[in-house]
Amino acid sequence: MEITKHKVAAIHYTLTDNQGNVLDSSSGREPLHYIQGIGNLILGMEEGLEGKKKGDKFQIKVSPERGYGLKDPAMMQKVPVTAFGGEKVQVGMKFQTNQGQVVTVTEVSADTVTVDANHELAGVELNFDVEVMEVRNATAEEISHGHVHGPGGHHH
Numbered sequence: 001m002e003i004t005k006h007k008v009a010a011i012h013y014t015l016t017d018n019q020g021n022v023l024d025s026s027s028g029r030e031p032l033h034y035i036q037g038i039g040n041l042i043l044g045m046e047e048g049l050e051g052k053k054k055g056d057k058f059q060i061k062v063s064p065e066r067g068y069g070l071k072d073p074a075m076m077q078k079v080p081v082t083a084f085g086g087e088k089v090q091v092g093m094k095f096q097t098n099q100g101q102v103v104t105v106t107e108v109s110a111d112t113v114t115v116d117a118n119h120e121l122a123g124v125e126l127n128f129d130v131e132v133m134e135v136r137n138a139t140a141e142e143i144s145h146g147h148v149h150g151p152g153g154h155h156h
């Protein structure tokens with residue numbers, strides 16, 4: 001059975017950037033279960049997985065445009081240090097804004113802090129090593145919920 005729209009696939013994957021740093025991996029965990037063709041995964045992953053079968057091992061290279069998008073300069077802004085209420089702010093710290101958005105501190109000066117609301121993988125070319133562990137039909141209920149049920153999925 002091939003991975004096509006509305007198939008559930010279980011995959012093991014390791015994600016690295018172009019410098020070879022491992023950013024994420026399912027190694028040592030349950031494989032990732034998802035439904036093909038409904039946006040569970042980034043577009044570049046769904047494209048690379050389309051037509052693959054159980055046991056297939058391969059690599060997928062995903063451009064930022066087909067991954068987490070390009071970095072949007074409009075989502076980076078300087079805020080006054082005083083907005084942090086005396087907290088010692090350092091590069092790499094994450095904060096949640098009043099709107100619920102997660103921002104990362106990218107620069108700290110004497111009186112301003114630069115925060116970035118882009119996804120941390122925005123602008124990054126992604127390299128996935130993938131192995132397909134299982135492919136099956138999604139149930140009608142899974143398709144209507146938009147996620148996998150049972151092993152590796154939702155239990156509710």
Ligand code: ZN
Nearest residue numbers: 145147149154
């Ligand atoms: Zn459900």
